[in-house]
Amino acid sequence: MGMSGGKLDGEPMIDMNMTPLIDVLLVLLIMFIITIPVATHSVNIDLPPPSPPNNENDIDPIKNKVVLTENDEILWNGDVVTDGQLRQLLTDSLRLQPEPELQFEPAAQASYELSAKVLQLIKGVGVTKFGFVGNEQYRTFGTGGPAVGAGGAQ
Numbered sequence: 001m002g003m004s005g006g007k008l009d010g011e012p013m014i015d016m017n018m019t020p021l022i023d024v025l026l027v028l029l030i031m032f033i034i035t036i037p038v039a040t041h042s043v044n045i046d047l048p049p050p051s052p053p054n055n056e057n058d059i060d061p062i063k064n065k066v067v068l069t070e071n072d073e074i075l076w077n078g079d080v081v082t083d084g085q086l087r088q089l090l091t092d093s094l095r096l097q098p099e100p101e102l103q104f105e106p107a108a109q110a111s112y113e114l115s116a117k118v119l120q121l122i123k124g125v126g127v128t129k130f131g132f133v134g135n136e137q138y139r140t141f142g143t144g145g146p147a148v149g150a151g152g153a154q
Contacts (some may be wrong), residue, residue, distance in 0.1 A: 022122060023035050040087055050072040053070070058077070059089060059093045059100065059101055060077060060100060061096055061104055062100055062101070062103070063086050063100055063102070064076065064077055064089075064100055064102055064103070065077055065078075065094060065101070065102075065103040065105065065133070066086070066102065066104050066105070066118065066122075067105045067106070067107070068084075068103075068105070068106040068107055068110040068111070068114055068115055068118060069107050069110060070107050070108075070109040070110055074086055074112070074113065074118060076089055081123065083117075086118070086121060087121060087125060089147070090102070090121070090125040090127060091125055093127075094125065094126060094127065099127075099128060099129050100128060100129065101129045101130075101131065102122065102127050102130045102131070103131055103132075103133040104118075104119070104122070104130065105132070105133045105134040106131050106134065108138070
């Protein structure tokens with residue numbers, strides 16, 4: 001509490017010194033903070049043991065093959081994978097030295113949208129050893145699918 005009672009005429013000042021009061025309050029505050037128990041809320045949960053890594057989709061150190069089917073499935077070396085799994089497999093294959101070759105083979109009736117999406121994914125991951133395979137089956141025009149006009153709609 002500040003009190004003022006003198007003038008500049010040489011009379012003693014009767015102001016209260018606030019520094020010791022603030023020091024005492026800070027010490028008390030620190031003591032209260034230290035003595036408050038730490039709030040520890042823990043919940044014990046029984047987690048299942050980690051499963052062994054899934055080795056179904058092994059990465060061949062020489063060459064790997066991505067096939068797109070007519071049913072819009074993505075196959076990695078013959079095993080069905082999702083987009084996320086394909087991204088992870090491609091990323092893992094890039095860590096191998098030397099980088100394995102990636103072969104891409106879309107089926108004749110595979111979705112163009114899926115083909116473009118998978119090619120964008122492959123490009124985005126940064127695969128450098130890449131090739132299209134199975135193109136020799138389309139050397140003659142029209143051999144890739146059912147003949148147009150044969151047996152129905154055109």
